[in-house]
Amino acid sequence: MKTIQTIIASLLLTAGVAVFLANVSRAADAASTPSITPKTMADALHAVMNADRTVYTKNVVNRLQNQEHVITASEHYVDDKALPLPAQMFRMGAEMVASKDPGFSYALLSEWPINKQNAPKTDVEIAGLKFVAEKQGKENYYAEETLGDKKYFTAVYADVGSAPACIKCHNSHEDSPRTDFKLGDVMGGVVIRIPVDTK
Amino acid sequence: MKLRFKWKPWALWAAVFWGSAGLAASLFYNDTGRKFFLPGPTTHGHHQIELKCSVCHTPFGGVKNDACNQCHGAELTAARDSHPVSKFTDPRNADRLKSLDALHCVTCHAEHEPHVTHEMGVTQPQDYCFHCHADIAKERPTHKGLPFNSCAASGCHNFHDNTAIYEDFITKHMKESAVRPKPLVPVRVLVAKAVPLPDPLPAGPADVVHDWAASAHARAGVSCIDCHQAGKTSVMWIPKPGVESCARCHAAETAGFKAGFHGMRIAAGLSPMTPAMAQIPMKPSAAHRELSCNSCHAAHRTDTRFAAAEACMQCHDDSHTLAYKNSPHFKLWQAELAGTAPAGSGVSCATCHLPRKSRYDENTDTTIVTVEHNQNANLRPNEKMIRTVCLDCHGMPMVLDALADRALIDRNFDSLPSAHVESIDMILQRKAAKRSQKTNNTQPQ
Numbered sequence: 001m002k003t004i005q006t007i008i009a010s011l012l013l014t015a016g017v018a019v020f021l022a023n024v025s026r027a028a029d030a031a032s033t034p035s036i037t038p039k040t041m042a043d044a045l046h047a048v049m050n051a052d053r054t055v056y057t058k059n060v061v062n063r064l065q066n067q068e069h070v071i072t073a074s075e076h077y078v079d080d081k082a083l084p085l086p087a088q089m090f091r092m093g094a095e096m097v098a099s100k101d102p103g104f105s106y107a108l109l110s111e112w113p114i115n116k117q118n119a120p121k122t123d124v125e126i127a128g129l130k131f132v133a134e135k136q137g138k139e140n141y142y143a144e145e146t147l148g149d150k151k152y153f154t155a156v157y158a159d160v161g162s163a164p165a166c167i168k169c170h171n172s173h174e175d176s177p178r179t180d181f182k183l184g185d186v187m188g189g190v191v192i193r194i195p196v197d198t199k
Numbered sequence: 200m201k202l203r204f205k206w207k208p209w210a211l212w213a214a215v216f217w218g219s220a221g222l223a224a225s226l227f228y229n230d231t232g233r234k235f236f237l238p239g240p241t242t243h244g245h246h247q248i249e250l251k252c253s254v255c256h257t258p259f260g261g262v263k264n265d266a267c268n269q270c271h272g273a274e275l276t277a278a279r280d281s282h283p284v285s286k287f288t289d290p291r292n293a294d295r296l297k298s299l300d301a302l303h304c305v306t307c308h309a310e311h312e313p314h315v316t317h318e319m320g321v322t323q324p325q326d327y328c329f330h331c332h333a334d335i336a337k338e339r340p341t342h343k344g345l346p347f348n349s350c351a352a353s354g355c356h357n358f359h360d361n362t363a364i365y366e367d368f369i370t371k372h373m374k375e376s377a378v379r380p381k382p383l384v385p386v387r388v389l390v391a392k393a394v395p396l397p398d399p400l401p402a403g404p405a406d407v408v409h410d411w412a413a414s415a416h417a418r419a420g421v422s423c424i425d426c427h428q429a430g431k432t433s434v435m436w437i438p439k440p441g442v443e444s445c446a447r448c449h450a451a452e453t454a455g456f457k458a459g460f461h462g463m464r465i466a467a468g469l470s471p472m473t474p475a476m477a478q479i480p481m482k483p484s485a486a487h488r489e490l491s492c493n494s495c496h497a498a499h500r501t502d503t504r505f506a507a508a509e510a511c512m513q514c515h516d517d518s519h520t521l522a523y524k525n526s527p528h529f530k531l532w533q534a535e536l537a538g539t540a541p542a543g544s545g546v547s548c549a550t551c552h553l554p555r556k557s558r559y560d561e562n563t564d565t566t567i568v569t570v571e572h573n574q575n576a577n578l579r580p581n582e583k584m585i586r587t588v589c590l591d592c593h594g595m596p597m598v599l600d601a602l603a604d605r606a607l608i609d610r611n612f613d614s615l616p617s618a619h620v621e622s623i624d625m626i627l628q629r630k631a632a633k634r635s636q637k638t639n640n641t642q643p644q
Contacts, residue, residue, distance in 0.1 A: 076367055078279070098285040105289050116338050117331075122291055148293025174633055193290050 038153035038194040039142060041104070045192055046140075046157045049090070049106065054162055057086040062163035073165065086166065103195065108159060110188025112178035114170070118188075122147065125191055128156030133186040141189075144196065152193040159188040239311035242320040243478050244579075247460065248467045255310070267304040270458065274576065278360035278583075298330040299323070307358075318352070319579055325352060340632065341625040354582065354603040354620040363585035364599075366626055373623045375594025377615070382592030383543040385555045388567040391419035410499035421448070445492045451558065453492070455572030461490045474514045485514040507547035508532060522611035523548065529611075546592075552578070554588045581608075596623055 036044075061083055064070045074082035084092065090108050098105055111129050113119045120126045128141035137158030145154050161167050161181055170187060171179045181187055225232065233250045241249040248254050255266045264284065268275070275283070286292070287301040300306045309315075309322040316322050326347035328335075336343040350356045355364065362368070400408050401423055411417050416426075426444050429435040437444065442465055446453035457466035464472045471489040474481035488494060495510035496502070508529075512520060523529050528546035535545030552574045559566045577583040581602045589598040597616065601607055604618035 076365075079368060094289075095283065095285040098288045099283075101288070107289055107291065125291065147290040148296065150290065150293070152290055191291075195290075 038196060039155065042142075042153065042155035042192045042194060043140075045104065045106070046155065046190060049093075049190060050157070052093075053086060053090050056089050057163045057165065061086055062165040066163070066165050066168070073169075085169065104193060106190060106192045108188060109191055110159070112170075112176065112187070114173050114175045124154045125156070128154070128191065129189045132156055132158035132189050137186050147193075151196045153196050154194075155192045157190045157192070158186045159190055161185050161187045237311060240313050241310050242313075242316055244320050245310060246478060247464050247472060247476060248469065251467045251469055254467050262305050262310070264304050267308075270463075275359055278362055280359050281361050282358055295331055299327060321358075324348075326350075327358075328356075339625075339629065341628050351580075354599060355622050357580050357582060360580070360583055362583075363590075364582050364622065369595060369599075369622055370626055372590065372595035373626065375596065377594055377597040379592055379594065383541065384550055384588075384591045385557065385568045386543055387555055387570065389415075390567065391421075393418045394420040397422070407499050410497070414499060414501045415503070416499075416501055439498075442491055449492075451569055452572045455570075455576070456492065459573035459575045461494075461574065465491075480516040481514050482516045488514065504536060504547075507549035507553075511548040511552075518609040519611050520548075522609065522613065526611040526613050551584065551588045556587065599623070 061073045064083065065073050072082045073085050074080040075085055077084045087108055094106050109118050109120050109125060109129060111120065111133065120129045122145060124143045124145040128143065131141040137160050141156040143154050145152055161183055164183065166187065167181045167183055170176050170181050237249060255262050257263050257266065282301065284302055287296060296302065307323045307327065308320050312322055317325055328350040329347040351358060396412055396417055400412055403423065426440045427437050429437055442453055442456065442462065456462040461472060464470060471491055473487050473489055475486040495506040531540060532545035532547045534540035535542065553570050553572055554577065555568050556571050557566055558569050577587045584602065585598055599620040599622060600616035600618050601612060603620050604616040607614065607616050
């Protein structure tokens with residue numbers, strides 16, 4: 001009987017030591033791993049998204065469609081054998097990222113959306129898009145919001161019409177609710193959400 | 200002396216427990232016995248593989264999207280799925296997910312629940328569009344007052360595949376006449392170069408050698424061992440080569456076959472499908488024919504013309520099939536077979552159900568026209584057929600109406616449709632309203 005008690009006590013002691021060491025190691029790792037704030041992360045993500053989007057808009061779509069008349073860009077790019085629109089390119093990327101579950105999400109929204117599903121709907125989206133439009137894209141909007149029982153750090157960045165291709169398309173599309181955009185106008189916003197662990 | 204065995208209570212319980220467990224296990228690991236574990240009948244789409252639980256179910260993990268995507272993923276990608284899961288993972292849709300959990304295929308396509316299963320295996324109430332598009336009439340005044348259970352049921356919209364019925368596509372085709380000026384389907388690209396027949400011909404039964412010598416296989420230099428040999432490195436002779444043998448040269452066709460109702464049992468590692476297992480009318484005389492490539496393409500003749508129509512009629516016994524020989528489509532097919540009409544003008548069963556499609560192969564960086572061997576790929580919903588088949592010969596207005604006319608489909612399109620899909624009318628109304636709005640806006644006040 002004593003032997004069994006000794007074995008059980010030894011096993012419990014070993015397990016306790018293992019759990020203690022694991023936690024110490026994790027705490028040490030956390031202390032030594034550099035961390036960034038959600039705002040820094042969102043700003044960095046947006047810098048990449050914005051650069052890629054601008055390059056595609058100016059150096060691909062605007063150059064080939066508007067300047068050199070080589071190929072058009074179309075909402076139905078497969079059927080029309082055309083280039084995807086810059087907004088579609090952006091959304092395709094967002095959907096591909098979403099399918100990988102990377103721990104953040106992003107969307108391209110507008111107060112004047114061609115597809116009404118891309119209109120702002122949460123309070124933060126509504127306030128954020130209004131704010132960046134009023135500030136002419138000179139300031140970003142940051143807030144926290146709770147969606148589906150989860151808390152998010154949400155950043156809204158102005159989406160500026162950077163090439164004639166953007167303006168021409170939005171001003172002439174039959175479903176566009178606004179048709180007086182000019183180059184440099186804020187046409188919508190990029191919304192980046194990062195879940196915030198409150199535990 | 201009489202021996203008396205007295206059960207102790209624990210022994211009785213143990214015997215009952217292990218006896219039941221043993222019986223359950225023996226039933227579960229037996230195809231016939233597994234039927235007892237089915238919680239209810241499966242849908243038309245899955246009944247063939249219902250006894251292979253592991254195709255859909257992950258042990259202790261339910262039915263995961265991955266299982267669905269394994270068979271349906273490529274189709275959804277090709278259809279540029281209008282509602283992919285990735286659209287709903289965005290937190291801004293969290294409120295919508297509370298009403299309809301669109302992250303999981305089984306939310307809308309539950310199995311074993313026939314009492315709530317509608318067309319396309321949908322197990323949600325048919326007005327599901329309401330959850331996200333309740334205010335559609337604001338954006339589309341033409342939709343005011345339309346019931347939400349009519350969105351997908353009227354031939355106007357689908358949840359996943361709208362490639363042939365989106366507004367701009369219909370607009371592009373809405374002025375087309377019932378029959379196109381040159382109604383022709385694409386011509387197949389034969390990849391093998393013709394070679395002379397060997398002299399002397401291979402040894403073998405006279406009828407077999409005769410059939411083979413007249414076949415496309417002989418013209419392409421495919422000889423007996425290419426099919427009857429077990430593999431490139433094996434010299435073992437297979438008397439009756441199966442699907443895998445054909446797949447060595449016809450990989451895309453075999454993959455299509457396995458993806459459809461004809462070959463899905465083989466793909467799941469079950470015995471081949473037979474017409475007796477089908478849930479649609481089949482000829483009793485064909486009940487026990489096992490489906491393989493040779494069911495339609497006779498082993499040595501490989502006659503694609505026979506495979507395109509007569510082969511189907513060997514088994515299928517539904518009204519649409521039975522009406523085929525009285526249809527205008529059949530007359531065109533006869534004319535093509537007789538050589539009095541150009542190639543590609545005839546309409547066989549395969550013309551619509553195993554259509555020719557242009558396929559880009561990344562490995563060879565070439566685009567070729569091949570035959571889609573998944574005969575279900577463009578059937579459900581049947582609007583999928585518009586792009587892959589119908590528009591080759593017909594105009595959009597008639598096609599939309601014809602595919603919505605169930606009685607006409609049963610009569611195999613023997614007349615013009617009497618049903619009417621309102622998509623084009625609504626598009627015209629919307630365009631007229633936009634024009635009038637524009638005119639009002641530009642008029643001086």
